[in-house]
Amino acid sequence: MNDILPIVLSILVALVVIGGLIPVLVKTRRNITRYPETRDANDPEVRSGGGTAVEDSTGTIERGGPAGVELDDLDTTAVPDDAAGLETIPVETPLPVAGRLSRLRERLVRSNNIMGKGLLALLSSDRIDEGVWDEVEETLLLADLGTEPTMQLVDALRERVKVLGTRTPEHVKAMLREELIKLVDPTMDRSLNVERHADKPAVMMVVGVNGVGKTTTVGKLARVLVAEDKDVLLGAADTFRAAAAEQLATWGARVGVPTVKSDIDGADPASVAYEAVKAGIEQEVDVVMIDTAGRLQNKVGLMDELGKVKRVVEKLAEVDEVLLVLDATTGQNGLNQARVFSEVVNITGIVLTKLDGTAKGGIVVAIQKSLGVPVKLVGLGEGADDLAPFDTESFVDALLN
Known part of the structure; x- marks a missing residue:
């Protein structure tokens, strides 16, 4: 009996260890479909970045793949039924765009109206002399409006004050509103080019420096598009930042959007982007959104x-849309970033994040004047639905209320 006891104990220990490993092994297999290495022999720019994967938010294996990949070639190892629910992320229902806009306007009024109140107080003075105009100019410059737009607005206000004569607070506010709306420019096209073509999806690239919230912006924008009944696919071409692909896939899973990503750290971003668009064409989605690495604007190689x-x-x-994400709190430094990116890719729109808190409202005008590119989206917080289309009149009204 004494000889048998150690054997029995050894068997029990082995069973416990094996039981602990099974969930880990299942977890690593779940939700992943790997594509064979892809290479275009005639095109040196399109090279393999290692196997890519489509991660499906439903908790099942995604069996579709890019054009040219046969089903038999895919690694589609069966997942046990009892493992299908592991780490499943519930699919959320994003807020409608209209409700999101209303909420953002309220937050903007609370957090970003220092410039408007300062101007109203100055221009409602009984006597407006050169000292007051100097203060108006200083207020605008401190709000990151930029030198040229500041002089343009001050000249317009000087002329109107002369004509106006008596100035009630209501008159001053109406005058300021009209001039600020002109400066922000309501004629700019702020719509997103996300309409599917006859045989291909619309393609959007999102670019910007490290730390401005590109991946988060892609996730939030995916929610906006899903709320508009768009079929979206994400491409995780940020292969340099650790866990960037997983972060993007998590955002996609929350709204039922699949993500194409590489399973190799430091894979070729161009290859991953290529595979994402290829999968988007094959799966007939409406929009493919490509998240890129955070490029430092002074690193020539990375910009190339x-x-x-x-x-x-x-x-x-x-590529229908190239959105540049800028942190509104960086002020004039954001302008320098914008200029460099515009020289590398054709920027079609700006996304301003962190427009609440310490951000200065004037940066909207400065960026648009500098690049001739409209601010299309604004973010006013960390919440999943804190991103909305930019509206000129609502923005100005928020500054003045």
């Missing part, structure tokens, strides 16, 4: 690679 990503994607489909 961003241009390469765009060129490679355009071998499959036109």
Whole structure:
């Protein structure tokens, strides 16, 4: 009996260890479909970045793949039924765009109206002399409006004050509103180019420096598009930042959007972007959104690679939208970033994050004047639905209320 006891104990220990490993092994297999290495022998720019994967938010294996990949070639190892629910992320219902806009306007009124109140107080003075105009100019410059737009607004206000004569607070507010709306420019086209083409999806690239919230913006924008009944696919071409692909996939899973990503750290971003668009064409989605690495604007090599990503994607489909994400709190430094990016890729719109808190409202005008590119989206917080289309009149009204 004494000889048998150690054997029995050893068997029990082995069973416990094996039982603990099974969930780990299942977890690593769940929700992943790997594609074979892809390479275009005639195109050195399109090279493999390692196997890519489509991560499906439903907790099942996604069996579709890019054009040219046979089903038999895919690694579709069966997942036990009892493991299908592991770490499943519930699919959320994003807020309607209209409700989101209303909420953002309220937050903007509370957090970003220092400039408007300062101007109203100055221009409602009994006597407006050169000292007052100097203060008006200083207020505008401190609000990151920029030198040229500041002088343009001050000149317009001087002329109108002369004509107006008596100035009640109501008259001053109406005058300021009209001039600020002109400056922000309601004629700019702020719509997103996300309409599907006859045989291909619309393709959007999201670019910007480290730390401005690009991946989060892509996730939030996916929610906006899903709320508009768009079929979306995400491409995780930020292969340099640790866990960026997983972060993007999590955002996608929350709204039922699949993500194409590489399973190799430091994989070629152009290859991942290429595979994402390829999968989007095959699966007939409406929009493919590509998240890129955070490029430092003074790193020439990285900026060149961003241009390469765009060129490679355009071998499959036109890039309809290139959104530059800027942190509104960086002020004039954001302008320098914007100029550099505009030289590498054709920026079609700006996303201003963190427009609440310490941000200055004037940065909207400064960026638009500098680049001739409209601010299309604004973010006013960390919440999943704190991103909305930019509206000129609502923005100005928020500054003045």
